[in-house]
Amino acid sequence: MTKKYETPLLDELEKGPFPSFVTEIKKAAAKNPMAADELGLLERSYRDKITYWKHGGIVGVRGYGGGVIGRYSELADEFPGVAHFHTVRVNQPAGLFYTSEAIRFICDVWDKYGSGLTNFHGSTGDIILLGTVTDNLEPLATVLSLNGFDLGGSGSAMRTPSCCVGPARCEWAMIDTLHITYDLTQEFQDELHRPQYPYKYKIKVVGCPIDCNAAIARADLSIIGTWKGPIAIDQDRVRDYAKKGVDIQEEIVNLCPGKCISWDGNSLTINDEDCRHCFHCIAKLPGALKPTPPFGATILIGSKAPFVIGATLSWVIFPFMEMKPPYQELKDFIRTSNEWWSEYGKNRERIGELILRLGMREFLEVCGLKPLPEMVKEPRRDPFWFWKEGDLEGKPWESWLK
Amino acid sequence: MEREELKKQIYNLIKEAAGKKKYKQMDVIKHFRNLGVPDAETKEAIRELVDGGLLIYTYMGGSYIELATKLEEFEKKILE
Numbered sequence: 001m002t003k004k005y006e007t008p009l010l011d012e013l014e015k016g017p018f019p020s021f022v023t024e025i026k027k028a029a030a031k032n033p034m035a036a037d038e039l040g041l042l043e044r045s046y047r048d049k050i051t052y053w054k055h056g057g058i059v060g061v062r063g064y065g066g067g068v069i070g071r072y073s074e075l076a077d078e079f080p081g082v083a084h085f086h087t088v089r090v091n092q093p094a095g096l097f098y099t100s101e102a103i104r105f106i107c108d109v110w111d112k113y114g115s116g117l118t119n120f121h122g123s124t125g126d127i128i129l130l131g132t133v134t135d136n137l138e139p140l141a142t143v144l145s146l147n148g149f150d151l152g153g154s155g156s157a158m159r160t161p162s163c164c165v166g167p168a169r170c171e172w173a174m175i176d177t178l179h180i181t182y183d184l185t186q187e188f189q190d191e192l193h194r195p196q197y198p199y200k201y202k203i204k205v206v207g208c209p210i211d212c213n214a215a216i217a218r219a220d221l222s223i224i225g226t227w228k229g230p231i232a233i234d235q236d237r238v239r240d241y242a243k244k245g246v247d248i249q250e251e252i253v254n255l256c257p258g259k260c261i262s263w264d265g266n267s268l269t270i271n272d273e274d275c276r277h278c279f280h281c282i283a284k285l286p287g288a289l290k291p292t293p294p295f296g297a298t299i300l301i302g303s304k305a306p307f308v309i310g311a312t313l314s315w316v317i318f319p320f321m322e323m324k325p326p327y328q329e330l331k332d333f334i335r336t337s338n339e340w341w342s343e344y345g346k347n348r349e350r351i352g353e354l355i356l357r358l359g360m361r362e363f364l365e366v367c368g369l370k371p372l373p374e375m376v377k378e379p380r381r382d383p384f385w386f387w388k389e390g391d392l393e394g395k396p397w398e399s400w401l402k
Numbered sequence: 403m404e405r406e407e408l409k410k411q412i413y414n415l416i417k418e419a420a421g422k423k424k425y426k427q428m429d430v431i432k433h434f435r436n437l438g439v440p441d442a443e444t445k446e447a448i449r450e451l452v453d454g455g456l457l458i459y460t461y462m463g464g465s466y467i468e469l470a471t472k473l474e475e476f477e478k479k480i481l482e
Contacts, residue, residue, distance in 0.1 A: 058460045058476045063452055065459025084477075134477060156426070156465035194449065195465030196427040342428050347464045 002033045003081075005040035009047060025117065034115035034131050037081030041073060059086055059134050061141040065195040067151025068137055084133040085115070089126040089152035090144060091192075094181040095165045096121060105147060113140040123218075124202070125162030126152035156348075157195035158188050163205035164212040171286070172279075173207030174225035174295040175323045180205050187331055197338065198345030198354075208291075209279035215300075215314070220351050221334065222300040222314040223323075229292030230272040231281070237288035238268045252281050296322045299330065301337070302352020312352060315360070317367070319374035333367060340366045403439055408447045413456055416469060424466040 007022070014020045025042070028035035045051050052074040059070040069087040076083035090106070106127065110116055115131030122128040132140065141151060152160035161184045164170065166177030184203060185192070191201075204215035207225040215222035242248050248263045260274035261281060268289075270281075277298075282289045299321050300314030321329060341351045344358065355363045364371055403411075415433065416425060425433075427448060434444040448467065451457040458470045 058458070058473050060459060062455055065452070065461075065465055070461075134473075155459065155461040194427070194452070195459050195461075196445075198426070198428070199464060347426065 002029055002031065002036035003040070004036070005043055007039060007043040010039070010043050028116040032111070032116045034081040034085065035117055037079040038085065038115060038117070038131060041075060041079045041082050044075065044079075053085075059084075059137060061137050061151065064141070064151055064193045066154040066157045066193055067141075069154055071131075082131065085131040086134065086137065088114070088129040088132060088137070088140065089122065089124065089154055089160070090129060091150045091152040091160045091185065092121055092125055092127050092162070094163055094178040094185075095168050096125075097165075097168065106149070109140065109143055113143070124152065124159050125204075126160050151193070153192045153200075155195040156197050156199050157193070157201070158191040158197070159200055159202045160192065161185050161188075161203040161205065162213060164207055166205075166207040170207055172210060172225075172283075174227055174291060175205070175207055175223070175297050177205040177207045177223075177225070179325065180223065180323060180327060183325065183327060184331075184334075188334070191338075197342055199348045199350050201338065201351065203334075205297075209277060210283055217303050217305070217311070217313055219303060219314065220301065222303060223330070224298045224300065225323075226277050226296060226298045226320060227291035228294045228296065228320055231270050231275065232290045232292050233268055233270065234288050234290075235267050238285060239266065241285050241288055246285070252284055255280055294322070296320050299333070302350070302355055304350055304352060308353070309356065312356075315352070315355070315377055316374045317369065319372060336367050337363070403437075403443075405443070405447060405450075408434070408439060408443065409451055412444070412447055413451060416457060416467060420469055420472075424460075424462070424468065426464060426466055430467060 007026075010022045013022045022039075025035055025039050029039045030036075041052060054072040054074055055070065060066070060068045067089050069089070071085045071087060073079055073082040073085060106129075107116075107118070110118060110129050113132055113136040114129055117130040119128035119130065129140075144150065161181045163177035163181040164173075166175070167173040168178055181203075184205075191197070201221070202219045203221045203223070204213045204219035205223040206213050206215045209224055209226060211224060215224055238248065242265075246252075248268065252268075253261045253263050256276075257278055257280075258271075258274040258276040260271040260276075262269045279291075282291060297318075297320075298316060299318035301317050303312055303314035305311040318333075323330070337351065340363070341354055345351070345354045349357070360375070361371075364375075412430060412434070415430065419425060427445070430448060431441050431444045435441060448457070452459065452467075455470055457467050458473060460466050460468045460472060
């Protein structure tokens with residue numbers, strides 16, 4: 001029998017048409033004392049407008065520096081079930097595919113070792129298991145490991161790479177997001193489990209520029225599927241869309257950032273040379289327009305919302321990279337750039353912030369890359385090219401004048 | 403430097419810094435790089451110390467390497 005708490009404030013959140021997290025916590029609270037005390041503490045937090053949680057990142061599993069986020073309640077005497085209430089991150093399968101048997105296994109394990117409360121999934125992409133005690137961490141990790149699961153990343157480490165469903169369920173996928181994610185996860189196990197960076201490092205892989213995982217805004221390394229061939233046009237289907245009420249001029253032509261589409265009321269023309277590969281036209285006219293091979297990915301670096309300078313989108317580093325196993329070019333780039341970041345980054349400085357601090361020029365030099373027009377992030381800004389004395393010693397202008 | 407000697411020195415570095423300075427993995431690597439120890443060797447020695455349960459990774463805004471005894475002290479303190 002678990003302890004019951006009066007929860008008038010939380011009860012309000014059970015009203016309305018949507019599923020309620022309060023209802024779910026109550027279900028767990030009926031059989032789990034940790035969940036019961038979590039409910040009581042939450043009601044208290046709502047009443048007092050204080051969370052009463054202490055975050056201490058000491059706990060973990062031997063050999064791992066990540067995967068467990070320590071949580072302790074300030075009201076341990078009153079709510080002993082949540083004195084420790086650690087969060088466990090479990091590395092999710094790429095694309096979030098499970099058998100019902102696998103989900104049952106995770107739920108059974110969590111009923112045994114934790115509060116029974118989960119988040120499928122956290123914003124990192126991991127399976128989030130909410131609330132356990134320090135003594136249960138080792139046995140839990142062992143049971144997970146014996147059944148093919150592993151802890152995910154946390155702290156100043158590479159975080160669990162995540163991706164969209166990709167070719168498993170999406171017609172637009174131009175790269176195998178699932179395989180890339182799985183491969184990178186296997187490759188960077190050390191970086192994932194042993195925090196060795198100045199701060200967190202997130203990789204997100206999406207199959208097309210629609211970017212369902214918001215990789216461009218949320219990942220230190222965004223891998224976004226793209227194409228190099230011309231956009232294939234099925235004129236009959238374009239006309240069909242027009243007949244069904246799509247305003248081709250307004251919704252497609254006028255919204256093209258490259259101004260490379262024209263429509264004469266009967267046929268659509270695209271000047272592929274000026275295409276910005278934004279995918280807007282293709283997404284708006286599925287079936288009528290299609291990207292064609294070669295397929296690959298645009299690699300971008302450095303996004304995150306809470307930068308000192310404000311929210312920042314990723315910056316193009318490779319406009320087009322072939323994405324064929326074993327993805328060696330990508331892996332080499334990750335290692336080279338992260339060595340530089342580890343060497344010069346300050347504590348809690350993301351790689352994008354270091355690039356902003358030391359300059360894109362230095363970053364490109366370290367990575368052995370040449371500046372390209374696609375790297376210019378915003379109009380009227382060329383932020384990374386300055387001449388060095390050495391560049392001028394060869395008098396390059398003499399050859400230009402000739 | 404012999405692996406065991408390196409491990410001993412890393413452990414002592416962390417022990418002597420306890421309560422005064424927190425070391426990230428890269429700080430330890432840089433410290434021993436200045437003494438002529440290759441980065442990979444220091445990294446491997448840290449890994450052995452962590453796997454052996456003598457050192458742990460902690461997270462206080464950033465991830466650090468500290469003595470494993472810190473966990474017990476920490477929980478005792480935080481639960482008080």
